[in-house]
Amino acid sequence: MGRTTEFFKLNAEKAKTNLILDLHSKTKFKKSFEDFIIERKNEFRDDFDVTFDNVIQKVSSNINTILPSELWELTFWLSEIEYERRTFQGESYEKLYDELYINNGIESLYELQNRNAYGFMFQYGNFTDYFELNEVREMDSGHNVDTKDFIRFLDYMILLMKKIIEADLDKSEYKHLFSKEEIEEISKIENLNQENKLLFERIEAEFVWLKQNFLKEKEEEDLDKNYNSRDPDYATIFCADWFLENCIRMKKEIEEINTNILIVDSI
DSSP, rough: OOOOOEEEEEEEIIIIIIIHHHHHHHSSSOOOHHHHHHHHHHGGGGGGOOOHHHHHHHHHHHHHHHHHHHHHHHHHHHHHHHHHHHHHHHHHHHHHHHHHHHTTTEEEEEEHHHHHHHHHHHHHHHHHSOOOEEEHHHHHHTTEEEHHHHHHHHHHHHHHHHHHHHHHHTTTOOOOOOOHHHHHHHHHHHHTTTHEEEEEEEEHHHHHHHHHHHHHHHHHHHHHHTTOOOHHHHHHHHHHHHHHOOOOOOOHTTTTTTOOOEEEOOO
16 A cells, blocks of 8 residues: 655756756766666666656756656656765755755655555545646656646645544544634635535535544444554544645645646555
8 A cells, every 4th residue: 555645846947957957967976867767768668658858858948847757757866866975975865955856946845655645645536526627647657737726626625624623533632723824724715715616515525425434444443453444534534634734835835836736656
């Protein structure tokens, strides 16, 4: 059930100015990006579709057109460089992240693992079943989605997580206290979507489904102390406050930018 899902925002100007030089360089890094792609192609052969020329073309013109699979290979290459320099040269994570990612126009917004990734992306799938998005979807690799449409999904998630938190299904001793920022953002979304009947219908329907699955899994857990639920819906209930906080944070970080959001999925 392993899964890693990461959300990126990209800066086309930085990529065009800085990243393109790193991708072309044969000497700056121990292994050039071109050699890395050749190695990957030799390893996976016909199952490997990413090409050096395609990545170069997209980075040099507009990195926002890059496919999730291409960005995954690019960040994999950068992570190998980062690992080697941290391990053998003792460089700090902060320094390398700024140099290899931020300076090159690649910024990670959010990363999810395993059940949390499944739970979050199940909700993305639910949303796209009912609301059309301007996106490019790659099977088993991810999505390249218009920022405004991604914000619409975040609004859905914020309202759904608010409903879950208020229902207090897990009966935890810890009670989420909505911050002033959260209350204001929720109120803003509700006001802007007053006429969006379908949105509230889907939130209600999804809440009922999540509640039903949660109570079923909770009953199993109460009967068997060794029972460990693998249901992503179960995890979504427990992660509602965390999802809420990060959806609001992501929204704030991307509202004023002219970029696409890359969802890179590794299953």
